[in-house]
Each structure stands twice: as C-alpha cells, then as structure tokens.
Amino acid sequence: MVQKERGLITINNLSMLQNKSLSFLMISRVANTLAIQMLTVAVGWQIYSLTQSAFYLGLVGLVQFLPMIVLTLVVGHVADRYDRKLIISISQSVEALAVFLLAFGCYHGWINKESILIIIFLIGIANSFQGPPMQALLPNIVSEEIFPRAAALVASAFQFAVIIGPGLGGILYSLGPGVVYSITGSLMFLSSMLILFVSTRKEQVKTEPKSLKTLFAGISFIKSKPVILGAISLDLFAVLFGGATALLPIYASKILFIGSFGLGVLRSAPAVGALLMSAFLARNPLKKNVGRTMFMAVILFGIATVIFSLSKSFIISILALILLGASDVISVVIRSTFVQMETPDNMRGRVSSVNMLFIGTSNQLGEFESGLTASWFGTVPAVLIGGIGTIVVAFLWMRLFPDLLHIDKLEARK
Template structure:
C-alpha cells in the first residue's frame, strides 16, 4: 500500500485530544459550551433532521421491497431495487463531494430531503391511481437515490459545522444513535403502515421527509461555510488521494465494503418473511428492525465503554461474528432465532461503523470533509445497495438459503484475507492510530 509522510502539526486535523477538559478550559469559546450536545440547539435540529430522513428512508425500503415482490414474485427484482439506489451514488460521488465542500451543506441537505419527499409522494399517487409498475418504481427509486447520494455525505460533513470541535466526539456518538434509532423504528413503522396499504406508507414517508427538510433548514451554522476552492481534476479526486495516503483508513473502508457486500442478506428479507418464516408484512418489519436493535444496543455499550485499545483485532473479530450471524440467519426457520441472528449481525456491524466514522471525522480537515465523506458514502452504499443486488442475483442462481450461506462464509474469508493485506490495520491499537 502507498503511504504518505505525516503532515505538519499545523495542518493536522484535531483528534480526540481536542475534546479533553484541559483543551476546553484553555479555549474561551469552549468555556460557554453546554454540558451536552442535547442542549445545543443547532445539533438538536441536526439530530431530528437526520432521524426524520433515515426514518422515512427505512419506511420506503420496506414498502418498496414488499410491493415489488408482490408485483413480480422474483428475487432478482429485489436486487434491482438495491441497484437503482446504488447507481446514482456511483455516478455522482465525486460531484457530491465537491458540492458539499463549496456550498452551504445545510441548504444541500434540505433540498435533497425535499426531492426525496417528492419521490415518496409520486409513489403514493402512482399506487393510489394504479399505474405504478416495477419499472416505474425503479425509476422513482433511482431519483430518490440520486438525492440521497447528495444528502448522506453532506449530512456527515455537516456535523463539524453544527457543533464546536470540542464537542465533536460526543456529537459523533449521538449522530450514530440517531441513525440506529431510526433504523429500529422505520422498518417496523413501514411494515405496520403497509398493512393499511402501501399508499399510506408512502404518504407518511413523504410527510416525514418534508419535515426533515424544514428542520435542517433552520440549523444555525457554528462555523464558516468552506471556501469555494477552484474546481480542478486534482481537487475533485482529492478525497481518494487523502484516503490512499492513510492505509489504516483505506483498509477499514475497503474491509467494510467487501465484507458487507458478500453479507448483504437484508435484500432477501421479504422472501424469508413471506415464504420461509410465513410471518407477513409485520414479520418483515421485525426482521428489518432486528439488525438496528443490535446496533443500537452496541452503540449504547460503546458510548459507556468506548474502544480504547486493540482496535484492529476487535474490528476483525466483529467481522467474524457478522459472518457467523449471517450463516445462522440463513439456516433458521424460526422467526425468533432469525431475529436473534440479525441482532447479533447488527451489533457486530456497528463496531466497524464506529471505527470508520471516528477515523474519518477526527483525521479529516473540515475543508475537504465533504469529498472524503462522499467516498466513504460510496463504500457504504456499495456494501449495502450493491450487496443487495449481489444477494438477489445469487439467490436467483442458487436459491435463497444458499445465497445467504455463501455471503456469510465469504464475509469471514474476506476478514481473514484483509488481516494479511493490511497488517497496519491488524496491528492498530487506538483510534488515533
């Protein structure tokens, strides 16, 4: 792997040390900080905006997946839904990052949520009028995916703008909890509302997206908007160059990409709920909620007992548990056991999420955080949306259960391979490197 010399101290991003009591005491502005980000109004608005957006997205995922499978009955079409969400992210990644580093991140996120609200409204209207086909759903999902391709990295980069740097570690933990909370409530709420009709689920998602856009637009930015750096070929791709210069970050992102790519069994949950577990829409909601439940529990645990040492070994161990939980889920024919397996899967996955998010936030300068977050979102999107496509194709070729088992075994194999490809990551002891 390529490596780069360490930048001078004046150019290095602040680390967790910036948040220590000593640092706060010597900063006059920090002396007036609230004791918790929960009392910091800009971050509270950010938190609610993120919850509303993620909640709506999860509701749409349940409703769209169930409706598409009802329309066609083909596993491959579930994979196409994931592909329709993923392709815009691939095409727009480098544009997204530069836009987030040149313009008001708050405005960008609000516009994106408004577009997603419009997409949900069209899904509701098309369903109510009866003209919504599989192809029409895929087109609408792709439009929403394009908006989300801008929203996700922009919201991640916005964290540094809504809280003082001294509160950034705490804000990162709360931001993660927002996502996990919405991922718990969203699928269950989506499954419940779908029981009253897909139109109802789409309308509620539309309203929530619109509320999220309004809330984010009210945020007061704590820091100045990044300067409008001239657009050059080098600046557009500087996010990749930055990640390549840090093998530990590159190893973490790529490990998450390939491991979760193979373990993306969530795309097949509608089939498990309907044909294997015979649980119906409510069962699908419970299954979609289970990974987030495990992730939230692990997030709370890590908030009280943060990762301080043996970061590399812990990362690889979590991927091993992820793969084993995927295998357990694939073999299960009992909904309670399936839920337990998904809870373990989510708990294991959040360990890598926390490590990745913390590394990116603490080691990336604010002026290029949008570009780095965009590349990070591409990796995350690849492991999720493209992973769903891979699962759909594998299920169509080999069957549903074999597809899940192949994914679990593949995840464990990737973790083992990365231990040798990235020895620096294997030996990583702290999040500060």
C-alpha cells in the first residue's frame, strides 16, 4: 500500500517513482541537464574552432564562475525566503532566453568569441540562482529514511541525461551550432515549466528577519560543522585539480583525432560510469564505512584522471572517463546526502549556496585552471598534474578531517 503524509514519500512506498512530485522533478532535471550538456559541447567546440586556444576554453569556465562567487550569499538568502520552485523556474527561463540569443547570433552571422563569453556569463548569473533551491528541494519531497536512495535515483536520471546530451549535441552540431542552441533553449524552457508541478511537504520558514547575520548564516553554520566543511572542501580541491573535462575539445581535436561527435562521446563517458554506479547505489545504498568509501572514491577519481591524461587510445580514454564518472558519483551521493541531512530545512538554501560555490569553484574555476595550466605546460602535463593533485588532496584531507574519514552511516547525527 502506498502511504503519503502531506505529500511526503514514506519508506513504505512500493516505488518512489509513484510519487508525482519526484517524477516531475526528475523529468525536469533530465530536460535541463540534456540542455546543459548539449550547450557545453556546442560552446566548447565553437569557441575552440574560433580561437584554437586552451586559454579561451578555460575562460568559458571562468565567466560561469564569477557570478557564482559574487552572488553566493544573496542567492542562498533568496532560496530560504521565497518559493524555491518559482526561483528555479525563473532562472531556467532566463537561461533559455540567453541560449536563444546564441542561436539568433549564429543564424544572423554576428556570433564571435566575445559574444559567446558574454552570453555564457549571463547564463552563469541565472544558474547561480538555480543551484541552491534545486539542492534544497529534494529533502522537502522525500522522507529522511529514503533520502539516500532518492538522491541516488535522481543522480541516475541526471547521469542518463549527461550520457545522451553530449553525443546528441555533437551530432546536431554537424547541422550547425544554431540548431543545437535552438533545441537547448527549448529544453530549458520545458524544464522551467515542469518544475512548477512539483509539490513539497511543507512551507518554507520565511519569518526570519533580514540581517547581516542571516545573510552570512550559511557560512557560520558550515564553520560550526567541521565535518561538513571537510566534505565540501574535499570536493572543491579534488575536482579543482582534476578538471580534465575542460580540455576534452583539445583531446578530441589534437590528440585522439575524433571530431565533434567524438567529443560528444568523450563528454558522455563519465556519465556512463556515473549512471551505472548511481543505479547500483539506488538499489544498494551504502550502509557503513561511508567516510572511508568517499575518500577511496576520490583517490580512484585521481587515478582515472592520470590514466586519461597519458592515453592516446580512444578506447582506453573512454574506459578511464567511465571509471572517473563512477568514482565521482560515489563521492557526490555521500557528500550531498550527508550535507542535506545535517542541515535544518530553514538553512538549506544558504548552506546549499555555499556548497554550490564550492562545487562551482571546483568545476568552473577548475576549467579555467585547466585551460591556464594547459597554456603554460601543455595539455597532457596539465591533466597529469591535476590527477596527481587530486590524490594528494585526498590523503591530506584524511589527516585534516579524521572525523569525516570515520563516518560510518549516512544519517543525521545528534
């Protein structure tokens, strides 16, 4: 028998997918993620075609990161005071309009590297407002008992889109970048509509008065929880150094010689590993030694990055990226579950905004770091150094945050 309490999915559900809210959330995530992955391939290939520069590939990550670091405190405050679904919907609609502008520029022949960077910067602003409420939404849909399974299930849907999106983007790019951008904008707009059909179990707390204290509350909360600080900073530095994906256009063009479709395949490979692993975790949630498992996953991520950096074989490169994705999703599921379960609901927006800053730093700033080091040392040495750096960070964090290493179960600690 399916039981519900105020829209909350309970542990006795025969299937979490029977809940409409979770289904709408997953479909929305799939549509938006497909769009983002297609956009990433198109922008990366187009700007590299225009510039032949690793530095400009890095700039794409930097212009997405800058809005995040400037707006972090503001967007977290907004996510805790206003309707999270509406914030996500508006953010995705703005992203859609910006992508349609890219398509318009391609069709009318005025697109160049500067206009691409400016529009990606605008998309970065909109995405900054989307991230924290999206992270904070799932705990309002499912119960604490099944949150780890639900997080893995949502991750599976996300990774499915990450697999399909890059390859689809690479195929459509052969018809012209304007085609990719048009379809991408449409998917973003669809996602913005679907998210409005998600219903949550309770109203957000909105009575907390505005002040500098509430604005900085997310930072203060994380500082008071060394284990949370250790978890999100581990992701920051590990992925910051291991940002091989930013340089995939160069690997596809200059090292593996596989073209735009091959670039899409490379982009999809980490998601294949991540999908397989997240599906496994959804059916077999981690029950003990989760801290040690997370650190081992980060080390494996670094090893996979090293293998990829040195490979000149398309098959070995694909296998290394699959391993990279599988190890990464273990860390992501453990960290995201632990952070959300340790954070009270009225703080989740602000804590998530700080967490998103760490994630954005590791991803977008990591792309810039990869592009910069590649322009200094060369593509292969840059990725190799990054993979070694990730392994070093994992061992260092074991010493700095021993409580994180010894976490046994994914449950809220008293």
